Structure formats: C-alpha cells, structure tokens
Amino acid sequence: MPEQGLGTVVAVDGPAAAGKTTTCLALSKSFDLRYLESGRTYRIIHTRLPHDVKKRPSPDG
Secondary structure, three states, rough: OOOOOOOOOOOOOOOOOOOOHHHHHHHHHHHHOOOOOOHHHHHHHHHHOHHHOOOOOOOOO
C-alpha cells in the first residue's frame, strides 16, 4: 500500500477581514481540496487551556 502524506499544503496569511476564508473555501471547492481553518482550530484549543497556561510568557520573551 502506498504511503499517504499530506500532499500539497497551501497556507494563506493576511490581515483580518481580508477575505482569506472566503477565498480559500472557494478554491478548496473548485479544486476538490480539503480545507482546514487553522485560526478556528487555534481558538478552540486556546479556550480549553487552563487559565494559568495562557498567562505564561513565551520562550521568545
């Protein structure tokens, strides 16, 4: 059985309200690709972290 990887991954970055989600959803439908809204995933994980973990300083400063 062949190994299955992620294939092509496209990441889109830009300012808030620039139309990233709308554009990516349209492209994913047009090209029959899977779509992952990473911002939503991040927010879901963040809301489930204990409060003290959220306040820890980052290793970068």
